[in-house]
Amino acid sequence: MSSRLAGREAPLRPAPDEAVRRLLSAEAVRTRCHDIMAAAERDELTHFQWHPGKVADIAAYVAATTRQRFPNLTIPPHSRWRHFEVLGYHLAPAHPSDTAESRAEIARRAIDLVIPSVLLDAGAGPHWQYRDPRHGTLSRSEGLAAASLALFTGGELSADPDDPLRTDAERLSGCEEHTLARVFQAGADNPLVGLRERAALLRRLGSLLQDHPAIFGTPARLGHLFDYIAAHASDGCVRVPDILSLLLTILGPLWPNPLAQSGIALGDCGRHPASRDGYVPFHKLTQWLVYSLIEPLAVGGLRVTDEDHLTGLAEYRNGGLLLDMGALTVRDRRLLEYPQPAGSEPVIEWRALTVAALDTLRVAVGQRLAAGQRPPLTMAQLMEGGTWAAGRAVAARARGDGRPPLNILSDGTVF
Template sequence: MSHPGPTDDERAAITYLRSPLAVRARCENVLARGLDGGLTHFAVDLDQIAAAAAEVAAVTRERYPTLQVPGHGRMNQLGAGDVDRVADLAAQMAGLPRMERARALVDLVLISVVLDTRAGDAWRYHEAATGQTLTGSEGLAVATLHAFAAGLFSAEKREPWRVDARRLVELDDGDLAAALQVGPDNPLVGLAGRAQLLRRLGSALRGSTWFPGARPGSLIDSLGALSRDGAVAAAELLGALLDGLGDVWPGAIALGGVPLGD
């Protein structure tokens, strides 16, 4: 049975609960409870902050002596093994219009993030072009990049560098297994679950007005309509992602039939 939809009060609550303001408020509640000793699974001891900060600073200086710390993100993981794969992809797409290249990069990042859950200790991805063997998130990122460039997620044979809902909804486990080099001797944790997430992503894209044409990259067109002086507020971006992609992850907490986020 379908849910009748949220009431006006529920819609107002959903908007608030999806906001950074609500996240901060809930974090403050957890901190306050921890300072009072009211948490079941962990404690908060502010006397340890100096020691924790010193440890973080020491590790940071050891790994990044110049203190030029790269941001944590999918684009950096695509450069695993000191290979600028994003530049290689950009060269492949050089003939596309600028906005289409931007859409393609959003397509790539979003599909890559959806596939990035724990790979397990046994899985490896061998990159033929470089001879590198990669594992974990870096391996998944690079494998997804090559699958994307090969057109696995595109519904248009002449346009490989895109992700389309109508391709995602029909993607089967075998398609994904081949792209990720999964087999009896190279098992990947949760292969079937990843394929199911991609199919759910396809359905979510079809059902959201944030993604015209049912393509992840078209989000930049929707956000462009909200921009002010060429900038979009981070809170608006978060809201668009939560609203447009909330149905992708099964079992999420919902209010009025609307998922509140992963």
């Protein structure tokens, strides 16, 4: 199929209202989450108490988990590609003989796959399972990775029958619940949380691609994001803050969140009185998407810098680790007994404390892993090494089914 990209003279970073721009950044995530942590350190929070004396124990456990998983401390970054690799699907490496166009097409296909997969990776719920013909029964993130991979490799996202491994706006816009149910093996006896909402999210994604022809081309293809980013790179270099800013501005309308400023959706953002302006952004899936785009962009020939601009991810494995190991305790035990809406103040508080605590843990775990002139531990390595696996392990010990300590009412699109 032919395609056309236009408007490459536009800046990579959009220019929304200044107040909105500040919230659509990882810097805002970090500063607002540390506002909540500062209140916790003053023991002023309504729902949680912070126990810094537990940090050393958690850091030791995370460091031991990391050494067990990666004995030589060659720790890959936390991204969707780690799940795909377990499934035997690897990002095709570039070869010295590859042309610039062939490298670019590898990157486009990787982006075509990884963006829908990340967006479909909000919690699956405790009962859903995916039966993979090669890898057996999978659940949660691994199961969602396998199902989204099947969606992509089966040509369900391509509008070109001669080129099934691509993601086109036309197919995204027509995604129906029954299609996802079939591919994800979901039904009454295998319920997937938020199935309807996930299908609606893919349809909204298709519409957004068509609304941005300068970025995604005509007809719109998701992988053309690579061409847009490459065209705005400086000497082959692109900064992570610019990628995140671009995606947060484009993808903001995807999320079913009524919070907006100046008509611009704030995406994965909540409210809390301890924040300096009342807002607490997290941008969890979008940040994880950027973590997962770094490798495809590099294979395409771009040099990606400023990765440490990103924060830790405000999700229930990282946050569950803090609760299960006692760094956080609830003031009212009923908070652990009753389901909590994802946008409720207790959940906002928990997620904010998680992001701030990960900054502290990164330093503490890095000190325990330090060996010679080893480069400092990155946030992506901390989570992969790391806090995510440790959080899953302690959840399994505390609750046989491994569910998080807080029961979150999820719609399958954000958390």
